Amino acid sequence: MPAPKPDLLRGTLDLLVLEVLRAGPLHGYAIGQQIQRLSDDLLRVEQGSLYPALYRMHRRGWLRSRWGTASSGRRARIYSLTGVGKRRLASESAAWRDYAEGVQRVLEQLSEHGDS
Amino acid sequence: MPAPKPDLLRGTLDLLVLEVLRAGPLHGYAIGQQIQRLSDDLLRVEQGSLYPALYRMHRRGWLRSRWGTASSGRRARIYSLTGVGKRRLASESAAWRDYAEGVQRVLEQLSEHGDS
DNA sequence: AGACAAAATATAGACTGTCTAGGACACGCG
DNA sequence: CGCGTGTCCTAGACAGTCTATATTTTGTCT
Numbered sequence: 001m002p003a004p005k006p007d008l009l010r011g012t013l014d015l016l017v018l019e020v021l022r023a024g025p026l027h028g029y030a031i032g033q034q035i036q037r038l039s040d041d042l043l044r045v046e047q048g049s050l051y052p053a054l055y056r057m058h059r060r061g062w063l064r065s066r067w068g069t070a071s072s073g074r075r076a077r078i079y080s081l082t083g084v085g086k087r088r089l090a091s092e093s094a095a096w097r098d099y100a101e102g103v104q105r106v107l108e109q110l111s112e113h114g115d116s
Numbered sequence: 117m118p119a120p121k122p123d124l125l126r127g128t129l130d131l132l133v134l135e136v137l138r139a140g141p142l143h144g145y146a147i148g149q150q151i152q153r154l155s156d157d158l159l160r161v162e163q164g165s166l167y168p169a170l171y172r173m174h175r176r177g178w179l180r181s182r183w184g185t186a187s188s189g190r191r192a193r194i195y196s197l198t199g200v201g202k203r204r205l206a207s208e209s210a211a212w213r214d215y216a217e218g219v220q221r222v223l224e225q226l227s228e229h230g231d232s
Numbered sequence: 233a234g235a236c237a238a239a240a241t242a243t244a245g246a247c248t249g250t251c252t253a254g255g256a257c258a259c260g261c262g
Numbered sequence: 263c264g265c266g267t268g269t270c271c272t273a274g275a276c277a278g279t280c281t282a283t284a285t286t287t288t289g290t291c292t
Contacts (some may be wrong), residue, residue: 005211005215006247006248006278007248007279008127008211008212009127009278009279010123010126010127010216010277010279011122011126011278013217013278013279016219016222019225020143020222026241027190028240028241029240029241030240035222038221039217040218042214042217042218042285043219043222044249045279046194046279046280047241048279048280049278049279051241051242051243052211052243053278053279054276055242070240072238072239072240072241072289073169073287074240074286074287075286075287076239077241077285085190095124096124096223098158099121099124099158100216100219101158102155102156102158102159103132103155103212104217105155106132106136106159107131107135107212108150109135109139110155111158122249122250122277123250123278125249125250126248126278143267143270144269144270146269162250162251164250164251164254164259164271164272167270167271168249168271168289186268186269188259188260188267188268189259189268189270190257190258190291191258191267192270193270194271216286
C-alpha cells in the first residue's frame with residue numbers, strides 16, 4: 001500500500017494535480033483518486049495533503065473553482081485550470097523532467113572519466 | 117543556474133548522497149560537487165542542506181565518518197557507506213524508481229479510457 | 233423507516249527538511 | 263605575511279505533508 005515517502009510527494013503534488021486537471025474539470029476527492037488510478041496505485045495522496053494544496057493553488061491563481069455536483073449526486077467543489085495554471089503546468093512539467101533526468105544521471109554515473 | 121525547486125530535492129537528497137558514496141569514500145564538500153558534476157549541472161545542493169543531511173544519515177547509521185585529508189591537503193571529514201547504508205541505498209533507489217514511474221504514468225495519462 | 237457506510241469537504245497541530253546567511257579555521261600562494 | 267578559497271558548521275525562518283478528527287449528504291441494507 002502506497003503513500004511511501006511524504007518527501008517525494010512534496011514537489012510533485014502541484015504538478016500531478018495540474019496534469020490531472022488538464023484532462024478536464026474535476027472535484028478534489030476525484031482528483032486524488034485519479035492520481036492514484038492513473039499511476040496504477042504507485043501514488044497516493046492523503047486528503048490532509050490534497051485539500052491544502054488545492055487551496056494554495058487556488059489562492060495563487062492556478063485554479064478556478066465553483067460549486068457543482070459530483071457524479072454521485074453529492075455537492076462538490078469543481079476545480080479547473082486557469083491560463084496561469086496551464087502555464088504553470090508547463091513549467092512544473094519541464095522542471096520535473098530536468099530534475100528526474102539529473103537524478104537518473106547520478107544513478108547511472110555516466111559522466112566522470114576523470115578529465116581535467 | 118540550478119538549485120531550482122527545494123521541494124524536489126527533498127526526498128532525493130539522501131538517495132543522491134548514498135549513490136555518490138557507493139563509488140567510494142568522499143568528504144562532504146566533494147559529495148556536493150560530485151552530485152553537481154554527475155548530473156551535468158542539473159542538480160545543485162546547498163551546503164546548508166548537505167551538512168545537516170550528512171549528520172542525519174550518520175546518526176541513523178547509514179554512514180561512517182572519519183577525519184582525513186582532502187586531495188587539496190586540507191583536513192576533511194570522510195564519509196563512507198555502512199552495511200545499513202547500502203541496504204538503504206537499495207530501498208531508496210527502488211522507491212525513487214517506483215515514484216518516478218508513477219509520475220510518468222500520470223503525465224502520459226496512459227490508463228483510463230473511461231470504462232464503467 | 234432507520235441505521236450505517238461511503239463520498240466529499242474541511243482544519244488544526246506536529247513534524248521534518250531545505251534555505252539563507254552567516255561564522256570559523258587552515259592551508260597554500262604571491 | 264596577508265589573502266583567497268576549500269572545508270566544516272550552525273541557527274532560525276519557512277513551507278508543505280502527515281495524522282487525526284469533524285461534518286454533511288447520499289445510497290444501501292434489513
